[in-house]
Amino acid sequence: MRIAMIGSGYVGLVSGACLADVGHDVVCVDFDEAKIEALQAGVVPIFEPGLDILVVRNAEAGRLSFTTDLSSAVASADVVFIAVGTPSQQGDGHADLSYVHSAAASIAEAAKGFTVVVLKSTVPVGTGDEVERIIRQVNPRAEIAVASNPEFLREGAAINDFKRPDRIVIGVEDDWARTVLAQVYRPLRRDRLQVQFTSRRSAEIIKYASNAFLAMKIAFINEIADFCETTGADVQEVARGIGMDARIGPKFLHAGPGYGGSCFPKDTLAFVRMGQDFGSPLRLVETTLAVNEQRKRNMASRVVAACGGSVRGRRIAILGLTFKPNTDDMRAAPALAIIPALLDGGAIVNAYDPQGMHEASLLLPSIDYAESALAAAEGADCVVVVTEWAEFRSLDLRSLKAAMKSPVMVDLRNVFDPAKLAAYGFAYTGIGCGAAP
């Protein structure tokens, strides 16, 4: 199969490299010239474990190439994936579809012969219809079918998620496009993999409903964590107890500072807007969103409390900036709510993140950045764990304590064992573990 991938960001690049790796002939397109130049030189502009090796291997094998020339890539493709961004529209939170619509118009002008156009970007229900309308309007003679194939990969584990997904959802109304897409994914087929063919609109909703459900699960356990703190229970025990129920499952039951990232915040908001637009409100999702935003803001007050009621003039070490480990993605990271609140309170912030400091420095230019967790903790009045990077788990606690001015830790990810921290002499605050009233 000859595949053109429009948009070479987290999703486009991972999908393109993985599809090349299973034998397809893939051209990744982006209008960002610097990104394409870097990729042509074998430099992967994002951090995603294993992606650099995959990109270089497939480029050298001649199955993967990069271009800014959308027309030539589309003209010779059997299948064109649209994997451009769909950020929140400034002001109202609807998904901004301008990149999708513009890609659709360019594809319409360039397509030659039968072409399946596949929406991989996360797009509101009905976008497939609109993309089809745009293509037919721009080029009434285009021989195209439009399908929806939402992507469920997680940053940090993206390659494995793409190659060994729980399921592949293909929303398609056209038999021929269905056959073509079955062929695209045939190399990934294995025993337990479910390929679900649905209507285009169902596929579009499956993506938002999945993200909303997971976001709701996180918001739920966070609320239970607060309740555990008030009532003298331990949310980790409670989560384990409820997660053993196969109907509930153990995943996404880790209490923390609230969800962030490039998908959950924008997708839950866009889903809420869809509900309002269609006159069918999604009240559980609305509440999830409100609860989560409030939670991210509230996290700073835990640090203030741990510092005795004020952070003015205090040195706060932040460990972890990205929205989760194993990515450099800072989009909607809880750190972006917590750190400005600490700065507003008069704190001096020194942060460390294994991969996210470049991205973070663009968004948080007025804080200091350290070379290591221990360097960030030097002279600190309090250390705050914001992202659960694996390297923090193996921190030498004796050295950490020695580096700090006062051994106070606020662990927003429950990385550390409270008893162990207490034994080392830390004043420790975790999430969701309270003393009996």
Ligand code: NAD
């Ligand atoms: P991204 O911002 O990392 O990448 C999008 C890329 O598209 C950018 O490089 C941009 O320059 C390029 N682009 C935009 N318009 C273009 C055009 N007309 N022609 C060529 N290039 C164009 O975004 P992402 O994180 O890869 O997300 C892409 C989509 O996938 C979004 O809809 C997102 O919601 C969805 N998604 C993301 C994830 C994730 O974990 N990041 C997971 C599942 C789904």
